[in-house]
Amino acid sequence: MNAQTDSPPFWRMTGITKHYGGVTALSEVDFSCGRGKIHAILGENGAGKSTLIKIMAGVVEPSEGQMFLEGEEVRFSEPAEAPRKGIVSVFQELSLMPDLSVADNISISDPPGKWGFINARAQRRRAEELLARIGCEDVHPDELVKNLSLSRRQMVEIAKALGRDPSLLILDEATSALTASDVQKIYDLLGVLRNDNLAILYISHRMHEIEELADECSVFRNGRHVDTFTKGTRTDNEIVELMIGREYSHVFPDKPKHETPPAPALGIRNLSWDNTLDDISFDIGKGEIVGIGGLDGQGQRELLLALFGVLRGVSGTIEIDGKPASIPSPHAAKSKANRIALIPEDRKTEGLMLPMSVADNITLASLGSMTRGFVIDRSEEARRLDEMVRDIQIKVGKLSDPVSSLSGGNQQKVVIAKWLMTKARILLLNDPTRGIDVGTKQELYQLLRRLADEGTAILFYSTDYDELIGCCDRVEILYDGRVVRTLAGDEINERNIISGSLNIGADAAVNGSVTPKPA
Amino acid sequence: MIRARMWVFQNYGLLVAIAVFIGMFTLYISNHQAGLAVNVVTTAANKAVLLALVAMAQTIPVLTGGLDLSVGMVFVMANCLASAIVTGSPLQVALGIAGVLGAGLLAGFINGAIVVYGRLQPIITTLATGAIYYGIALWIRPVPGGFAARPDVDNVHETVADFMTYTVFNETVPTMLVLLFLVAVLIWIPFRRSVIGRGCYAIGSGGNAAYMSGVNVGRSRLAAYMLAGFLAALAGLLLTFVTYSGEASAPIGGTYTLNSIAAVVIGGTSLYGGAGTAIGSIFGAFILRTIDDLLFVFDLPPLWQPLFQGVVLLAAVSLGALRVFRIRNRLELFG
Numbered sequence: 001m002n003a004q005t006d007s008p009p010f011w012r013m014t015g016i017t018k019h020y021g022g023v024t025a026l027s028e029v030d031f032s033c034g035r036g037k038i039h040a041i042l043g044e045n046g047a048g049k050s051t052l053i054k055i056m057a058g059v060v061e062p063s064e065g066q067m068f069l070e071g072e073e074v075r076f077s078e079p080a081e082a083p084r085k086g087i088v089s090v091f092q093e094l095s096l097m098p099d100l101s102v103a104d105n106i107s108i109s110d111p112p113g114k115w116g117f118i119n120a121r122a123q124r125r126r127a128e129e130l131l132a133r134i135g136c137e138d139v140h141p142d143e144l145v146k147n148l149s150l151s152r153r154q155m156v157e158i159a160k161a162l163g164r165d166p167s168l169l170i171l172d173e174a175t176s177a178l179t180a181s182d183v184q185k186i187y188d189l190l191g192v193l194r195n196d197n198l199a200i201l202y203i204s205h206r207m208h209e210i211e212e213l214a215d216e217c218s219v220f221r222n223g224r225h226v227d228t229f230t231k232g233t234r235t236d237n238e239i240v241e242l243m244i245g246r247e248y249s250h251v252f253p254d255k256p257k258h259e260t261p262p263a264p265a266l267g268i269r270n271l272s273w274d275n276t277l278d279d280i281s282f283d284i285g286k287g288e289i290v291g292i293g294g295l296d297g298q299g300q301r302e303l304l305l306a307l308f309g310v311l312r313g314v315s316g317t318i319e320i321d322g323k324p325a326s327i328p329s330p331h332a333a334k335s336k337a338n339r340i341a342l343i344p345e346d347r348k349t350e351g352l353m354l355p356m357s358v359a360d361n362i363t364l365a366s367l368g369s370m371t372r373g374f375v376i377d378r379s380e381e382a383r384r385l386d387e388m389v390r391d392i393q394i395k396v397g398k399l400s401d402p403v404s405s406l407s408g409g410n411q412q413k414v415v416i417a418k419w420l421m422t423k424a425r426i427l428l429l430n431d432p433t434r435g436i437d438v439g440t441k442q443e444l445y446q447l448l449r450r451l452a453d454e455g456t457a458i459l460f461y462s463t464d465y466d467e468l469i470g471c472c473d474r475v476e477i478l479y480d481g482r483v484v485r486t487l488a489g490d491e492i493n494e495r496n497i498i499s500g501s502l503n504i505g506a507d508a509a510v511n512g513s514v515t516p517k518p519a
Numbered sequence: 520m521i522r523a524r525m526w527v528f529q530n531y532g533l534l535v536a537i538a539v540f541i542g543m544f545t546l547y548i549s550n551h552q553a554g555l556a557v558n559v560v561t562t563a564a565n566k567a568v569l570l571a572l573v574a575m576a577q578t579i580p581v582l583t584g585g586l587d588l589s590v591g592m593v594f595v596m597a598n599c600l601a602s603a604i605v606t607g608s609p610l611q612v613a614l615g616i617a618g619v620l621g622a623g624l625l626a627g628f629i630n631g632a633i634v635v636y637g638r639l640q641p642i643i644t645t646l647a648t649g650a651i652y653y654g655i656a657l658w659i660r661p662v663p664g665g666f667a668a669r670p671d672v673d674n675v676h677e678t679v680a681d682f683m684t685y686t687v688f689n690e691t692v693p694t695m696l697v698l699l700f701l702v703a704v705l706i707w708i709p710f711r712r713s714v715i716g717r718g719c720y721a722i723g724s725g726g727n728a729a730y731m732s733g734v735n736v737g738r739s740r741l742a743a744y745m746l747a748g749f750l751a752a753l754a755g756l757l758l759t760f761v762t763y764s765g766e767a768s769a770p771i772g773g774t775y776t777l778n779s780i781a782a783v784v785i786g787g788t789s790l791y792g793g794a795g796t797a798i799g800s801i802f803g804a805f806i807l808r809t810i811d812d813l814l815f816v817f818d819l820p821p822l823w824q825p826l827f828q829g830v831v832l833l834a835a836v837s838l839g840a841l842r843v844f845r846i847r848n849r850l851e852l853f854g
Contacts, residue, residue, distance in 0.1 A: 059731065080733030095731040097724035099793035100717075108721055109733045116713050142525050160732075274847055305848065312847045329849070350850070 008071035010035045010199050011056075011087075011168055016065035018051050025051040027223045029065070033216070035167070038190060038200045040210045040231075042243055043220035043437075049203055052220070053170050056201075057089040058082035083109065086167035090157050090174050098146035103127035105145055106160045130159040135185040150345070151179045151296050158186065168199040173435050175209060179296035179463070180501070187212060208466075211236075219243055243438065251442055252470030253449040262286045265457035266307070266340075266426050267319030273311050276302045278481035280316070284426070284457040289448060291472030291492075292461040294501045299481040300461045301345060304428045307459070308342040309333045320426070334365060334422050341365075341419035343412075345430040351415040352403050359385050359399040361414050366421040388417045392447060409440030416447070427451065427458045433467065445471055465497050479503040532787015533799040539785075540802045543809045550816040557690060563812060564693040565684050565761055569594075569754045571699055571804035573775050574782035575707065575797040576750035579743040581783050584723040584792030585634065585641035587744060589649030590751040591776030593626045595767060596656040597755025602765025603659055605756070616756060623752020624745050626652055631744030635737045641744075649776070656767035683760040695757065699801065702753070706746075707797045715742045723792025778807055781832055807832070 012032040018025045026048045033039040043049045054060040056067070058076025067074050069085055076082050082089075096105050103124045112122040127141035136155045145153055154174065161169060171190075175183050190200060190213060204210055210217065211231070218228040219242040226242055234242075262285030271280040276299045284290045292300045306314045309327040317324050320338055327333045333340040344350035352361055363370065363381055370380045385399060394413045396406060403414055412432060419427065429448075433441045448471060452458055462468050468475050475492050477485040477500035485500035527534065547563075548555050573590050580587040597619050605615035626648070633644045687694050710716040718739030721729035730736050754775075759765060779800075780790075786803030788795025810828050819827065 079731050080735075083733060091731070095725075095728040097721045097728050097732075097793065099724035099789075100720055104717065104720075108717070108729070111714055111717060113712075113714070116715065117709065118712050118714060118717060120712070140521060140525070142522050144529060302848075305850070310849050312849060 008068065009033065010070060012068040012071075013056070014066055014068075016052070016055060016062045016067070018048075018055065018060065019063045025223055026055070026062070029220075029223075029225045031218065031225055031228075033168075033199050033201060035199045036194060036197045037215040038194055038202055038213050039216045039218065040214035041201060041203045041218050041220065042210065042239065047220040047243070047437075048223040049220055050172070051223075053089060053091075053172055053201065053203065056082065056087060056168075056170060057091075058087075080109075083164045083166070086165070087170070088161045088164045088166035088168070089170040089172065090161045091172050096145045096153055096157060096160070099144060101142050101144055102131075102139055102148070102156050103141035105156060106130055106141075106163050108160070109164060126163065127159070130163050131156075133162065134159055134189055136182075149297050151182050154178055155182055155185075158189075166198060168201070169193065170201040170203075172203045174202075175204065180498075181295065183209075251445065253446050255449075255473060256287075256453065258285075258288075258473070262288055263321075264319070265321060266459070267317075267322065268307070269317040269319060271303070271306060271314065271316035271318070272481075273302060273306055273314045276481050277306060277314075280478075280481075280483055282476055282483060282486070284459055286425075286455050286457055287452045288473050289452050289458040289460055289471055291468040291475040292459065292478060293465070293468050293475050293487075293497050294478040294484075296463055298478040298501075300478050301430060302481075303478070304342060304430050304459065304461060307333075307428055308340060334424070338426070339422065339424050340426040340428065341422055341424035343415055343419060343427070343429040343432050345434075347408075347412055347415050351418075352411060354404040355402050357400045358394070358396050358403050358406070358414055361403045362388060362417045362421060365418050366423075369422075384421065388421060392417055392420070393443065409436035412436050412444075413440070416444070420451075425456055427456050429458065429460045431461055431463055433462070433464065465494055468497060469493060477501055529794075530787070530796075533796060533802070534787075536786045536799050536802040536806065540805045540809065543806060543813060547809055547812050547816055557686060557693075561684075561686055561693040561695075563808065564695045564699075566811075567805050567808040568695040568699045569758055569761070570775065570778055570782060570808060571801040572702065572750050572754035572757070574779045574786070574800035574804040575702070576747040576754070577776075577779035577783050578786070578788055578795065578797040578800045579710075579719060579747050579750075580641060580645075581780075581788055581790060582723045582792055582795060583719045583740055583743045584726065585740070585743070586780070586790075587630065587645045587747045588642060588776055589626065589630060589645040589652055590747060590779055591772035591774065592649035592652040592656070593623055593748050593751040594755040594758070594775050595769075595772040596626070596652045596659075597623055597752035598758045598762075599656040599659040599765035599767050601756045601759035605759065619756045620749060620752050623748040623750075623755070625748070626752070627745035627748020628741070630748065631741035634744065635740050649772070653767065653769060653772055656765075656772075660765045660767045683757060698757070702750070703798060703801065706750075710746065711796070715739050719743050720793055723789075724794070778804070782807055785832070 009032040014030050016029040016031070017027055029048070029052065031052070041049050041052070051060060055062050058079050058081050061077070074085060097108065100108070103126070106127045107123045111118040112126060113119040124141045131137060131139050131141070134155055136152070136159065139148065139152055139156065145156060148156065155178070158174060175186055178186065190202075193200060202210070202213060214231045216228060217231055217234075217239070219226045219239065221243060264283035265286045266284045268283070269281050272278055278299075280303060282290070292303065294300060302311065305311050307318060307327070309329045309332050318327060319325060325338055327338060327340070330342070332338065333342070348354060353364070359381070362385055367376055370377050370384065389396065389399070392413055394417060395410050403411060406414065416432070433444060445467075448458055448460070460472060469492050472492060473488070475487040475497065476483050477487070477497065479501065480503070484503050485496070487496050487500070548559070551559055553559050573594055576590045577587055600622055601615065601619045604618055605612055607615075630645050630648050633639055633648070634641050637644070683694050683698070685694055686692055687697055715738060718729065718734045718736065719742070721732070721734050722736055722739055726736065782803030783795070783800045784790060784803070785806055786795065786799025786801070788799055807828075811824065814821070814824055814827055
C-alpha cells in the first residue's frame with residue numbers, strides 16, 4: 001500500500017458544520033482519508049453521513065469549516081466542480097437519465113468529441129470499455145437505461161463514475177440494489193482500485209461488506225464524528241453500539257414453533273406469467289412469514305406484482321382462505337374481500353407521493369374507510385393517524401410535512417403505515433430494508449413478527465440472506481421463474497440459500513466451487 | 520442486428536408518424552384530380568412546412584420537459600416584422616432576414632432567461648411573453664388583417680419570395696421542402712449531436728440527475744428556448760414570402776401554437792420530455808396538414824373540418840399509444 005505518511009493526508013476537512021434551518025446536520029466534524037485505502041463510514045440514518053459526502057461532492061456547501069485536498073484548501077460551489085478535482089460520487093439515489101442510452105449516461109459529464117459535438121462512436125467504445133472493466137459486458141451501450149434492471153442500472157452508475165477518472169471515489173450504499181453476482185464484481189473492482197492508489201469512501205448498512213472491504217472505519221452519530229479505527233480492532237457489537245449509542249442485541253425476534261401447520265391464508269396455484277414466472281405453487285399460512293430468496297431478477301418482483309394484480313395475463317389461480325380470488329388490479333387486491341398489501345421495491349416512486357404530506361401518504365390507501373358520504377371524516381383521519389404514528393414510531397416533526405423531508409428509514413415506515421391502515425391480512429414486501437439503517441431494520445423485523453403473531457400472512461422478498469435466515473419461517477427459492485427449493489426450520493441457512501439460488505446441489509457449494517456471498 | 524432492433528424500438532413514435540403520413544398522403548394524391556403533380560405537392564408543402572418548422576421549434580422545449588406557448592406569437596411577430604423590413608436592395612433584404620431571425624433568437628432568449636434565471640414555470644412564462652410578442656406584432660402592423668400588399672408593390676422582395684414558394688431542381692422539388700430538409704440537416708442533427716442538445720434530453724429525462732452529473736442545465740435550457748424562437752421566426756419569415764404580407768392575427772398565432780403541440784405529440788415526442796425527435800414533429804405537422812387536404816378532396820363540408828381534425832388527431836395519437844395494449848406490467852402505464 002502506498003499510503004502517504006509524511007505529506008498531508010490526501011483529503012482532510014476540519015470544523016465542518018452544516019445547518020439546515022434550525023437543524024444541525026453536521027457539527028464540527030474533523031475527518032481525513034488517504035490514498036490506497038477503503039474507508040468505511042458507518043452511522044444510522046440521520047447521523048450525518050449523507051450530508052458529509054454531499055459536502056465533499058460539492059452538492060451542499062458547509063456552513064462552517066474548511067476542506068483540503070492534498071494540503072490545499074478547496075471550495076465547491078456546484079456539483080460539477082468536485083469531479084474536476086477527481087472527487088467522484090455514486091449516490092444512493094440513482095443519478096441516471098432513464099430515457100437516455102447507457103452510453104449517453106456514462107459520458108454525460110464530458111462526452112468525447114470536438115467543438116461541442118459528440119462523437120457517438122467514441123462514446124460507445126468508451127462505454128464498452130468501462131462496462132467491461134466492471135464485468136458488465138452483457139449491457140448493450142445503446143440500450144436505454146429505463147429498460148435495465150435496478151441492479152444493472154447501479155452498475156452503469158458505477159461505470160459512469162469510473163469514467164470520470166476519480167482519485168477519491170465515494171460510494172453511498174452502492175451495493176444496496178445489486179444482485180449477489182454484481183456485488184462480487186464490485187468487491188473485486190474496489191480491490192483493484194485500492195491497489196491503483198485511489199482513496200475510496202464506502203458507506204454501507206451491511207456489516208459483512210464492511211468486514212470484507214474496509215481498511216479504516218469511521219463512525220458518525222447525531223452529526224458528530226464519533227470514532228475512527230482500523231478494521232479488526234473493534235467487534236461488531238462494539239461498532240454497532242458506537243453507531244446507535246445503545247445496547248444492540250437480538251437483531252431478529254424469536255420464531256414461534258408451529259405445532260400444526262397454520263391454515264393457509266394465501267394459496268398460489270400454478271402461477272405463470274410471460275417468460276418470467278413458471279408454474280409457481282405454494283401456500284402461506286396465517287401467521288406465517290414466508291421468504292422469497294434467490295438471485296435478483298429470477299421473478300421475485302413479478303411474483304409479488306402478480307399477487308397484487310399489477311400484471312396482465314397471469315395464468316393459474318390465487319386462493320384466499322381456500323377460495324379462488326379474482327385480483328385484476330391493486331384496487332381489487334386491497335378490497336375488503338382480499339385485503340392484500342404490497343410494500344413496493346422503490347419507495348420513492350412506487351411507495352410514496354413525495355411532495356405530499358406524511359398524513360396524506362399514510363391515509364391514501366384507506367381513505368374509503370374514513371368517509372362520511374363523499375367527504376373525508378377529518379377527525380376520524382386524525383385519530384387513526386395519531387394511533388398509527390405512535391404504533392410504529394415514525395419520527396416526524398409535523399404530520400403535515402412533506403414525506404420527502406423524512407429520512408429513508410422513516411419514509412419506509414410511512415409506506416408500511418399506509419398499508420397497516422388498510423388492515424391487510426396478507427402483506428407482501430419487496431426488499432423493504434433496502435437503504436435503511438440498522439435501528440429501523442430491527443424495528444421492522446419486530447413489527448413483521450408482531451403482525452404475523454396477530455394472524456397476518458407475510459410474503460417477504462429480501463436480497464439480504466441474513467434477513468431471510470433471521471425472519472422467515474419458510475423460504476422459497478426462485479430460479480428462472482420457478483420455485484427450485486423450499487427451506488423450512490433449520491434448513492434455512494446460508495449454504496442452502498446460496499446453493500438453491502444458483503440452482504445447484506448442496507454438495508457443490510460445500511466443496512467450494514462457489515463463492516458464497518459473505519454474510 | 521441488436522442495434523437495429525433497438526433503434527426501431529426507440530424510434531417507434533417516429534416510425535408510426537412516418538407510416539401514417541405516407542398512408543394519408545397516398546390517399547390524398549390518389550383522390551386528387553391532378554395526381555402527383557409538382558404544383559400539388561408544392562402547394563401542400565408551402566402550407567405544411569410552416570407548421571413543420573413551428574413544430575420543430577416546439578419540440579426542443581418539450582424535450583427539456585418544458586413547453587413554449589409563445590411559438591405561434593413569435594411566428595406572427597416575425598411575419599409582421601419581415602413584412603416591414605425584408606424589402607429593398609439585396610443587401611437590405613439580407614439584413615432584413617438577419618433582423619427577423621435575430622428577433623426570434625432574442626424572443627427565445629427572453630423566454631429562456633426568465634425560465635432559467637427567473638425560475639418561473641415555462642408554461643406560464645411563455646403564455647405571458649407570447650402576449651407581449653403579439654403586442655409587438657400589433658404595434659408593427661396595427662391594422663387588423665395586416666398590410667394588404669399586392670405583389671406588384673415593392674413591399675416584400677418578390678424575387679426571394681417567388682423563389683422560396685416555388686420549386687428548384689428543374690421544377691421538380693418545392694423549395695420549401697429543400698429548406699426544411701436543410702434545417703433538419705444543418706440545424707437539428709448537429710444540435711442533437713451536440714453537448715447542449717444532449718443536455719436538453721438529459722434535463723427532460725431527469726433534471727436532478729442531469730444537474731448532479733455536472734450537465735450545464737441552464738445553458739441547455741436557454742439554448743432550447745432560443746432555438747425555438749429562431750425556428751418560429753424562420754417560419755414567420757417564410758409565411759411572409761407565401762402571403763406577401765404581414766398580419767398580426769391572434770387566431771393564427773394561437774392555432775399554430777396548439778397545432779405545434781399536437782404535431783410534437785403525433786411525432787412521437789413525450790410531453791414529459793427526454794424522448795423524441797424534431798424529425799417526428801415534421802411528420803406530425805405533415806399529418807395535421809394532410810387532414811385539411813383530405814377533407815378538400817373528399818368534398819366534405821368545410822363546417823365539418825374542426826370535427827374531423829379532432830377525430831383524426833385523436834386517432835393518430837392513439838396509434839402512437841398502441842403499445843399500451845402490449846404492456847403486461849401495468850406499472851409501465853405510468854412510467
